[in-house]
Amino acid sequence: MISAKDVSLVYQDGTLALDKVSVTLKEGELVFLTGPSGSGKTSFLKLLMGMELPTAGNLTIGESAITDMGRKELRRYRQSIGPVFQEFRLIEKRTALENVMLGLRFLEDYEGRIKDMALEALNKVGLLHKAYGCVEQLSFGEAQRVAIARAVVRKPDLILADEPTGNLDQENAVKILTLLASFQKENTTVIITTHAAHLLPEDREFVHLRMESGKMSAERSGDSGEKLL
Numbered sequence: 001m002i003s004a005k006d007v008s009l010v011y012q013d014g015t016l017a018l019d020k021v022s023v024t025l026k027e028g029e030l031v032f033l034t035g036p037s038g039s040g041k042t043s044f045l046k047l048l049m050g051m052e053l054p055t056a057g058n059l060t061i062g063e064s065a066i067t068d069m070g071r072k073e074l075r076r077y078r079q080s081i082g083p084v085f086q087e088f089r090l091i092e093k094r095t096a097l098e099n100v101m102l103g104l105r106f107l108e109d110y111e112g113r114i115k116d117m118a119l120e121a122l123n124k125v126g127l128l129h130k131a132y133g134c135v136e137q138l139s140f141g142e143a144q145r146v147a148i149a150r151a152v153v154r155k156p157d158l159i160l161a162d163e164p165t166g167n168l169d170q171e172n173a174v175k176i177l178t179l180l181a182s183f184q185k186e187n188t189t190v191i192i193t194t195h196a197a198h199l200l201p202e203d204r205e206f207v208h209l210r211m212e213s214g215k216m217s218a219e220r221s222g223d224s225g226e227k228l229l
């Protein structure tokens with residue numbers, strides 16, 4: 001469970017990016033985070049990744065306040081997250097398989113098992129046939145799916161995707177959202193910042209977090225029978 005209580009984030013230059021954000025997210029939830037440019041979406045994801053710490057308030061992950069975590073605990077927590085970055089952060093000259101295997105570099109396991117896990121993740125995103133292709137030769141959409149495979153290969157508790165539909169047409173945006181949402185399970189929470197949540201099938205339950213000038217409001221689909229987007 002992720003619980004934020006009156007969490008604020010002020011950057012060093014004094015910018016108030018998050019203003020007393022309070023929200024509770026249960027395990028296995030599908031979450032859409034929306035809001036205008038500069039409203040604080042990425043800042044919220046950075047907090048969840050432990051890349052920034054709250055300036056005020058409490059952010060609790062499971063049983064621990066993130067500000068109380070020691071280095072080791074923070075590292076273990078980060079390893080339980082599968083991040084999908086806006087700009088993918090793939091190594092262009094390496095194969096899709098090698099890039100996905102990098103998602104497991106912290107595992108002290110033998111190479112063969114890591115390779116099998118990476119191939120399985122590529123299969124899940126429909127790219128097994130491109131496993132040995134160099135990333136620079138992949139299409140934009142394929143590279144994005146490699147980035148998703150790298151995020152899910154570690155079987156994370158939390159998948160964080162920052163604007164995965166930003167540069168996609170409607171058809172591909174739906175495919176990517178559906179793919180990301182498919183990783184939502186009892187114990188896997190999927191949080192996606194997107195402007196395209198309304199493209200998902202109507203019967204999907206999710207939490208909608210709206211950001212506006214650093215403030216957050218939260219609604220759960222199904223609470224009132226109304227769809228949120």
Ligand SMILES: Nc1ncnc2c1ncn2[C@@H]1O[C@H](COP(=O)(O)OP(=O)(O)OP(=O)(O)O)[C@@H](O)[C@H]1O
Nearest residue numbers: 011012013015017036037038039040041042043044
């Ligand atoms: N490292 C930083 N230092 C100072 N200010 C920052 C920093 N990162 C972001 N900001 C500011 O914090 C506010 C929130 O930014 P954030 O990137 O979280 O917004 P966003 O909703 O993700 O925007 P976008 O949709 O454009 O990606 C903005 O005013 C932004 O300029």
